Structure formats: structure tokens, C-alpha cells
Amino acid sequence: IPRQFGRHRVLLHAYSGRRRIGDLQYYVDLLAAPRTVYIVHVVSLDIVVNATWGDASNPTTRAYWIGAVRARHVMAFVGGPPCETWSRARGRQDPTQGEEETGRGCNPRVLRDVLQLWGFEQTTLREIQQIIMGNTLLCFALWVVMELALTEGFAVLEHPAEPEDDPKLASIWRLPFVRMLLALPHVQKVRFAQGLMGSFAPKPTHLLVVNLPDLLSELHRNRVRTELPNAQAIGRDTEGRWKT
Secondary structure, three states: OOOOOOOEEEEEEEOOOOOOOOOHHHHHHHHHOOOOOOEEEEEEEOOOOOOOOOOOOOHHHHHHHHHHHHOOOEEEEEEOOOOOOOOOOOOOOOOOOOHHHOOOOOOOOOOOEOOEOOOOOOOOHHHHHHHHHHHHHHHHHHHHHHHHHHOOOEEEEEEEOOOOOOOOOOOHHHOHHHHHHHOOOOEEEEEEEHHHHOOOOOOEEEEEEEOOOOHHHHHHHOOOOOOOOOOOOOOEOOOOOEOO
């Protein structure tokens, strides 16, 4: 008989960024506080929160959390692995910029395609560091999702939506391992636009969801817009920051 989740249950929020009012942990803590049958502990896992136990690139840290999932201490996972090396905004020119603004360094070049989903073999040292870190953090997230699917836990993994208009572009949704996960029972891929939740741009997003069949209807029930915004998340803003 599979071991049941205990009274103390952990929700692992990976790549959370700095703690702030209004983040995921803030709201889960509020919603979980009145419950008496079990206690929810939200862990914001990010290197800016804790240099050791928040570092998912550290093998010891990864092993600790995978062990916690297998022991059924971790009941749920939410995370959006870095998408900077996957973004379809790479290699595209911002239509609002002039030619003098599109030189070297303004528009990062493409680092992956559908034939080399884990990254091009020929890159700069800085680019290969980005690729390795992106792959490491993605693989940890997928590993946790798989373990939770096997222990009947819950998970939501967020990443930019698969580019349906261009079959040559790289996307985590085209990885064989992700397609394998989607073949498991109670695992699904949900498409939702962040613009319906207040983002300045449409930002179509896919969610890899484990044991949460009603998530899409809940997102639509709580959206703050009926129409998508028209802005584009490409290039830099007036202060020189990336719009993505």
C-alpha cells in the first residue's frame, strides 16, 4: 500500500525569486492557515533566497528535494524554469526599434532549434554557460514533476507556449522526455495567455499539470481581462530592460 502524505505537507515553489507580498507563497500561506487537518509548508526555492538549499544546480540540493518527494514530504511543485535560452524573442527584431538599435548585443541570437533542442554545439563561452544552467534547472523541474506523478502528488510547470506557427523553433514541449510525461495518466498540457491575468502582452503559456484537471477552468474563472492586450514582449523598453 503506498504511503500516504502526512500532516505536514510541503509545496515546493522553484525559481521563485525574492520573497514579496503577493507571490505564490504569500497567498498559499493565507489560504492554508485556517486548515487544521494538515499543515502546508511553502518552500520558495531560489538561489537568492538561500545560496545552498535554494540552488537547484547543486547536486546535493537536488538529491535532498528528490528524496523529500519520494518520502512523500513534498506534496506539490510549482515552477517556471528559466526560459531565456528558449525564448522565441531571440533573433527577432523589435519593430519599434531603428536599425541603429539592432546591433550586436541588442537582440540575443538563437541558441537552440528543433534539431538541437538541448543547445547548439558551437556557441560563445557565455552562451554555453546559459545553456548548461538552463538545461540543469529544467531537468530538475521535470524530474520533480515525474516523481510527483508517480507518488500521486500535484505539479504545475510553466513555460512559454509551444510555437505552433513554426515547427523549426525550439521548445521544451518538443522534448521527447516532456512528451513521455504527457503520456502518463493524470498529466496534461494546458494553454493559457498571461495577458488575461494582467500581463502587458499576451504571453501565451503552456502549463504541464499533474492531478489538477480543473486548473484551466479555474484560471478562466479568475481572469481579469476578457480580451488580450496588443503589446509585444520583444526588444527593450525605454529604460533599456528586456520586455520579456
